[in-house]
Amino acid sequence: MTSIFSGANKIIRTDNLQLLESVPDASVTMIYVDPPFNTGRTQARSAMTAVRVADGEGDRVGFGGHSYETLRGALASYDDAFTNYWDFLEPRLEHAWRILADDGTLYLHLDYREVHYAKVMLDMIFGRDHFLNEIIWAYDYGGRSKRKWPAKHDTILVYVKDPKNYWFDTEEVDREPYMAPGLVTAEKRARGKLPTDVWWHTIVSPTGKEKTGYPTQKPVGLVRRMVAASSRPDDWVLDFFAGSGTLGAAAEQLGRKYVLVDQNPQAIEIMTSRFPEAEFISD
Template sequence: MKETGPLQNGNRILLADNLQALRELASESVELIYVDPPFNTGRVQSRPQLRTIRDEKGDRTGFGGRRYRTERVTGERAGTGYADQFDDFLGFLRPRMEEAYRILSPAGSLFFHIDYREVHYCKVMLDEIFSVEGGHRGRDCFQNEIIWAYDYGARAKKRWPAKHDNLLWYTKDPKRYTFNLDECDRIPYMAPGLVGEEKAARGKTPTDVWWHTIVSPTGKEKTGYATQKPLGILERIVKVHTNPGETVLDFFAGSGTAGEAAAKNGRHFLLIDASEDAVRVMKRRLAAYLPSKI
């Protein structure tokens, strides 16, 4: 297991096989685990990097009416990617999620991020894992299925386009867990005229359907990592389901969004990924929260 730097303020990035790394972590030592594993789509996941070049005949307009064209970056600076296909997806996930259950603190929460193709199989697996100890049924430890809905990208022509991901929220104890709803961001009412000016101005807390755009391929938040998730989604989870000073673990860490959400809000992070590309992205993104090179 290769660590990118010494422990500082509880923040670490590990370049490692996550199963091996998880087995070395202490039991009941982490308050929030967020995982965004491969979705088993059968495709190579990649997000190409784009650059803009001044061109009066270009395809987009910038500041002052100047025209630019976009080009796809190739070679070393191209976006990262990976093959998202498993012969035995649950066989791959199960030992890792069993370790996650062991590591989760008594009042801790697990957020498991997946899509419609595998969510039903994964929920049955997690129900079984969360039934292992404590006399609780896994189904009782299941708190919510949150739908993250977005509206971006191509439209299917032969079926309803899939524009959502699924987040399964489990707690180690079905009755004892952190849920700081007052810390949650507020969102606009869909029909503000029905609730009055005061409520409309204050907004409301979200339900189990979260409308949030994806990371824009040309936005400031982008890192170039293929499956980067929006910071707003992870900040909502971190602020509501942990307290300041607690630790957030993501062992499919990818671009490190969970780490940034934790650090920005006074939490510690432990990020694990087996990809050197992912670790390179995370080290650059989270440099302000990690030790300086000596």
């Protein structure tokens, strides 16, 4: 089978788990995924066994010496929704670890409802020392609840395949204006400052040119920053919950190659229209 990470950029209509099972180890430099929040679907778990965890007794050792299955059981008993979400996402993230290159990076984009589960899951799959960052994407748009603090952020968990050998290039990252420009030199003001782990970035404007009509579309500027930092020109990047294809747009701007995977007919229609030169593959 010809690798999907060769030739032209690709848009693939298929079940992402089925595709991931066929991808060779260490194939891709950077993965960005923005999965559906709590799908409620229970998926049959794949036969994957290559999981990075600490050494120790028991099935897989996690926090405080507790085994992997013990931790899963405790979380499942706490929240019934946990089991469905874990069973859906876990095999896909296990494959993400497997197919990342040795210097590769995973960006997992979630909201406040699921990020705590995913953090535990990724600590188990990658290992806690492979955790690089928790990025907070903060925006200011939408309704204002008077019964709680309005939720105006998403969380992006960043894990690396090898904590001693991952690619990260701050020189490629778009810089930000200083919040107190009068306190820095003119040279620094002109260059801007490197972003921290809190990113203020507007959502996709409902009336702007970037809008595709896909309900969960993310802004190109947000994803571009990840692609710039964690891949090089001509590297391959992957999104297996591609939606509107924002990763592809960021990759094209930066000279990276991309594979976008989705099953949703609306997503496929939008992406093939957005990237007419990409190779389209359907199962």
